[in-house]
Amino acid sequence: MSRKTVNPFAKILMLICGALLVCAGIFFAQETAERAHASFMLKNTLQEKEDYFNKILDLKGELLKSFVWDYSYWDEMLNFVKTGDKTWAKINLLTGMATYKSQAVWVLRPDRSVVYNFNNLEDPALQRPPIEGSALSSLLARDKFPHFFTVLPEGLMEVRGAPV
DSSP: OOOOOOOHHHHHHHHHHHHHHHHHHHHHHHHHHHHHHHHHHHHHHHHHHHHHHHHHHHHHHHHHHHHHHHHHTOHHHHHHHHHOOHHHHHHHHHHHHHHTTOSEEEEEOTTSOEEEEEETTOOGGGGSOSSOHHHHHHHHHHOSSOEEEEEETTEEEEEEOOOO
16 A cells, blocks of 8 residues: 655645634734724714713803793793883893803794894894794794804804794
8 A cells, every 4th residue: 555645845835824824814803803993992982072072062052051041931031022122122131141141142023033133243144043034944843942053254153042
């Protein structure tokens, strides 16, 4: 019986190829695990930053939110919408703007016409709300207490609304 012998060079070559395949597999598995970990860390970091941003936004907007809410439930405000008494508005709304550190105020009737407006930015474009017509009606149909941002020449403006 003849025994077939394998060339020692072929044995070494097969051993090296096997070791390379095992190393490549380990490298691929490690790379996949690292990518998954990096993706998880990135998502986690982005979520933390978004949470911090939202908390800062809430803190910065708390005065404006209080201004809108406080005046929304005030019976005298309802009377003002009916009468449009400019003296009452100057005494109460301008004081409220100073107290709550806001830059503009618009009071609208149910038909969306402006009862009163004032802005301390001296911007004639702000005599009307930054959103009007069907866009305003659509917004108010979705949310009775709208909150959004708009871009003005002076910069970004936070806008809040509430029904009276």
